[in-house]
Amino acid sequence: xxxxxxxxxxxxxxxxxxxxxxxxxxxxxxxxxxxxxxxxxxxxxxxxxxxxxxxxxxxxxxxxxxxxxxxxxxxxxxxxxxxxxxxxxxxxxxxxxxxxxxxxxxxxxxxxxxxxxxxxxxxxxxxxxxxxxxxxxxxxxxxxxxxxxxxxxxxxxxxxxxxxxxxxxxxxxxxxxxxxxxxxxxxxxxxxx
Amino acid sequence: xxxxxxxxxxxxxxxxxxxxxxxxxxxxxxxxxxxxxxxxxxxxxxxxxxxxxxxxxxxxxxxxxxxxxxxxxxxxxxxxxxxxxxxxxxxxxxxxxxxxxxxxxxxxxxxxxxxxxxxxxxxxxxxxxxxxxxxxxxxxxxxxxxxxxxxxxxxxxxxxxxxxxxxxxxxxxxxxxxxxxxxxxxxxxxxxxxxxxxxxxxxxxxxxxxxxxxxxxxxxxxxxxxxxxxxxxxxxxxxxxxxxxxxxxxxxxxxxxxxxxxxxxxxxxxxxxxxxxxxxxxxxxxxxxxxxxxxxxxxxxxxxxxxxxxxxxxxxxxxxxxxxxxxxxxxxxxxxxxxxxxxxxxxxxxxxxxxxxxxxxxxxxxxx
Numbered sequence: 001x002x003x004x005x006x007x008x009x010x011x012x013x014x015x016x017x018x019x020x021x022x023x024x025x026x027x028x029x030x031x032x033x034x035x036x037x038x039x040x041x042x043x044x045x046x047x048x049x050x051x052x053x054x055x056x057x058x059x060x061x062x063x064x065x066x067x068x069x070x071x072x073x074x075x076x077x078x079x080x081x082x083x084x085x086x087x088x089x090x091x092x093x094x095x096x097x098x099x100x101x102x103x104x105x106x107x108x109x110x111x112x113x114x115x116x117x118x119x120x121x122x123x124x125x126x127x128x129x130x131x132x133x134x135x136x137x138x139x140x141x142x143x144x145x146x147x148x149x150x151x152x153x154x155x156x157x158x159x160x161x162x163x164x165x166x167x168x169x170x171x172x173x174x175x176x177x178x179x180x181x182x183x184x185x186x187x188x189x190x191x192x193x
Numbered sequence: 194x195x196x197x198x199x200x201x202x203x204x205x206x207x208x209x210x211x212x213x214x215x216x217x218x219x220x221x222x223x224x225x226x227x228x229x230x231x232x233x234x235x236x237x238x239x240x241x242x243x244x245x246x247x248x249x250x251x252x253x254x255x256x257x258x259x260x261x262x263x264x265x266x267x268x269x270x271x272x273x274x275x276x277x278x279x280x281x282x283x284x285x286x287x288x289x290x291x292x293x294x295x296x297x298x299x300x301x302x303x304x305x306x307x308x309x310x311x312x313x314x315x316x317x318x319x320x321x322x323x324x325x326x327x328x329x330x331x332x333x334x335x336x337x338x339x340x341x342x343x344x345x346x347x348x349x350x351x352x353x354x355x356x357x358x359x360x361x362x363x364x365x366x367x368x369x370x371x372x373x374x375x376x377x378x379x380x381x382x383x384x385x386x387x388x389x390x391x392x393x394x395x396x397x398x399x400x401x402x403x404x405x406x407x408x409x410x411x412x413x414x415x416x417x418x419x420x421x422x423x424x425x426x427x428x429x430x431x432x433x434x435x436x437x438x439x440x441x442x443x444x445x446x447x448x449x450x451x452x453x454x455x456x457x458x459x460x461x462x463x464x465x466x467x468x469x470x471x472x473x474x475x476x477x478x479x480x481x482x483x484x485x486x487x488x489x490x491x492x493x494x495x496x497x498x499x500x501x502x503x504x505x506x507x508x509x510x511x512x513x514x515x516x517x518x519x520x521x522x523x524x525x526x527x528x529x530x531x532x533x534x535x536x537x538x539x540x541x542x543x544x545x546x547x548x549x550x551x552x553x554x555x556x557x558x559x560x561x
Contacts, residue, residue, distance in 0.1 A: 102557075119550075126549030129556050130501055137473035150469045 083148050083190050084139075087155070090183055091135055094158050097179055098128055101165045124161060131158035152191035156183050198447045199260055207257035210236035214261025215444075222530060225268040225390045226345065232270070232299050236261075240271040241299060244292050246280065248429055248482040252436035256475070259440030263534055264390030266437075267341055270295065274304035275350040278364060278426045282410035282418045287366070291348070300347030300370065305337035305396065306423070313543070315362055315420055320353035322363060322403065331365065331403040336395070343394025344380045350409070351398075352423065362419040366407040377401045387533035425489045431542040432485060432495050435478050438502035438538045442471050442509050445531055449516050452525070460516060467509055474502055493555020496548035503538040503545060510535040 102125065105116040115121055131154045138151030163176045170176040195215065200208030213236045220227050231237055240258075245251055258266045272279075272295050279288045294300060311317035320335020335353055337343065347370040354361040369378070379397040410418025446468055456464070481494050510532045514521040522529050539545060555561035 119546075122553040123546060123549045125556070126500075126552040129552050129561070130497060130504075130549075133497055133561075134470070134473070134501055137477050138469070146465055146469050147473070150466050150473075153466075 080145060080148065083145075086186065086190065087135075087148055087152055088139075090152065090155050090186065091132065093179055094128075094132060094155055094162065094183075097162055097176055098125070098132070098158075101162060101176070104166055104169075121165070124165065128158045128161045131155070131161070149191045152183075152187050156180070156187050159183050195444070195447050195451060198451070199257075202443060203253070203257035203260065206235075206239070207254060210239055211257045211261035211440075214258055214265040218262035218265060218530065219526070221262070221265045221268050221390045223389075225264070225392050228265065228268040228270075228390070229299075237269055237299075240266070240269050241296050243272060244276060246486070248432060248485050249479055251429070252433055252478055252482045255433040256436040256440035256443075259437040260444045262390075263437050263441060263537070264388045266390070267388065268390035268392065270299040270301050273302045273341075273349075274426055274430050275302050275348075275366075277429050278304070278350055278409070278422065281425055282364070282413050282422045284412055287406075287409065291366070294348065298347075301342045301345045303340055303342045303346035303349035303394075305340045305343065305349065305351040305367075307337065307339045309336055309338040309395075315352070315423060316359055318352065318354055318362060320351070320398070322353045322355045322365065322408075324355075329405060331405065331408060333365070333367070333398040333401040333403055336397045338395050339383070339393050340396075341391040341393060343396045344382045344392060360415055360419055362423070364409045364418075364422070365403045366409065367401070367403065368407070372402050387535075388537040391537065424492070427542050428485065428489060428492060428495050431499050432478060432482055434538050434541045435474070435495075435499040435502035438499075438506040438535075439471055439475050439478065441531060441535060441538075442467065442502075442506045445506075445509055445513055445528070446471065448525075448527055449513060453516055456516075463512065464516075467505070470505055474498065474505065478502070491560070492551050493558075493561040496543075496551035496555070497561065499538075499542070500545050500548040500552065506535045506538060 102116060105121060106114055108115040110118075116125075135151040135154035135158070138147040138154070159176065159180045163170045163180055166176060196208075196212050199211045199215075202208065203211060213231075213234060217227070217231065228237070236258075239254075243251070243254060245254075255266070272292060276292065276295070279291050283291070295302065306315065306318075307313045308319060310319065320333065320337065322331050322333055324331050333351060333353055337351060342349075347368075349367050349369070350364050351367045352362060352364050355363050377399050378401055379399070381395050383393045383395055385391070385393055410422065413422075446464060449464060453460075478498050481491070481498055485491055485495065510528075513528055513531070517525055517528070522532075552561065
């Protein structure tokens with residue numbers, strides 16, 4: 001049983017996904033553009049906007065008129081779905097990096113001993129695997145905002161530990177530091193309790 | 194109140210057992226032998242009758258009882274690891290007789306592996322079984338250390354070697370009550386702070402007699418009755434230790450939830466995070482327990498769950514005092530005792546370093 005089956009993983013084109021979400025809110029190109037320009041924060045603004053419109057619709061229900069586009073209560077679930085898929089993508093990233101780092105460490109030697117055979121390295125890798133597994137468990141329980149927040153925190157913990165393993169390479173562009181940076185940024189926007 | 198929550202979490206029977214254990218926890222902490230006053234209580238009868246092969250049932254039982262008090266569980270007469278081992282390598286007659294004895298006579302039991310010089314490194318075990326051909330009896334010599342109930346056990350399993358090398362490790366049923374004399378055994382209680390009910394002991398055997406019919410595993414292949422049987426037995430108990438840690442974590446969360454009157458946003462979020470992790474781990478432990486019955490050698494997954502559960506409870510006991518201010522340690526004896534007890538899970542059935550080695554190897558071999 002693999003932690004995250006990378007073969008099953010399909011890249012999540014979050015921008016396209018996001019555009020699709022925007023289209024469901026408003027067919028107006030101006031509004032979509034506005035939302036897309038604020039891409040990182042928009043789903044939350046969008047949710048607030050949707051709730052406001054919904055509240056106004058309810059307030060005016062007796063007058064038989066709609067103030068804005070009708071938004072149904074599924075808006076909250078749509079946002080959770082979006083965050084869940086983003087979370088899965090990040091999990092696959094961390095798993096992918098872990099496997100690369102492990103292969104790298106197998107080929108590094110200190111006095112004829114492969115670095116991956118050192119006990120403290122194995123312990124640290126086991127900690128990363130444990131964090132990944134903990135985040136995976138959050139998919140198993142009821143899928144709600146809090147589960148996703150905790151799960152993403154575990155991913156971030158795993159990435160922070162992973163950064164200690166490949167040495168100076170972690171600081172190169174496209175390496176683990178960038179992974180941590182991306183995870184941290186998204187964690188701050190989407191996965192804060 | 195925790196009594197309502199206990200029954201909500203674990204149902205009527207297990208919930209009532211948890212409530213009873215919580216009610217006597219302080220008394221058992223002072224004197225573990227006080228448990229003998231309560232042998233007729235349904236909770237203790239339930240434990241003595243526990244001979245389920247179903248690991249899922251066992252983890253549910255252990256989680257519920259740890260919600261009450263783990264030390265009471267360890268102090269109670271029950272089949273313990275010896276019962277699990279007898280299922281693995283005992284004959285049917287040995288297994289039935291052992292469980293009948295536990296059920297009817299309520300003996301305290303023990304399971305002795307660890308030694309002072311090499312810990313639980315079985316390969317370096319020094320205790321020795323020697324066979325006396327004239328008397329047709331085995332004798333045990335050696336020193337066992339840091340195992341529960343050694344000073345008070347009436348019966349139990351002790352591991353030692355019959356020959357050098359990895360295949361020379363064997364287990365035998367030891368009948369302390371019948372065979373102990375002033376010269377063949379020296380038992381002492383080790384001073385403890387946490388989980389006092391476990392009564393960790395040091396026991397020296399000096400030509401301690403073991404009847405031939407009490408040697409275990411004679412009818413199974415030599416590869417299966419030694420280290421292999423020990424690993425399988427530990428595996429089944431290891432997942433129960435994870436369940437114990439979850440039970441205690443749940444108890445602490447419920448205590449904070451019910452006793453504290455109001456929460457800041459930060460406190461509420463922290464408590465919620467712990468609850469989410471407890472729920473997730475409980476679910477995964479249940480799934481792993483089912484898989485373990487199908488494949489008893491799933492070492493990596495069980496190690497993973499035990500390390501996550503112990504890390505969780507240790508994190509929680511380190512943060513729980515912050516919910517109640519500076520005097521919390523003195524004003525909330527339940528929390529103070531929980532703090533002492535919670536670190537025991539780390540040492541039962543292998544420390545986190547051992548578990549992490551298993552996790553690493555499981556990941557490399559793709560068994561995890």
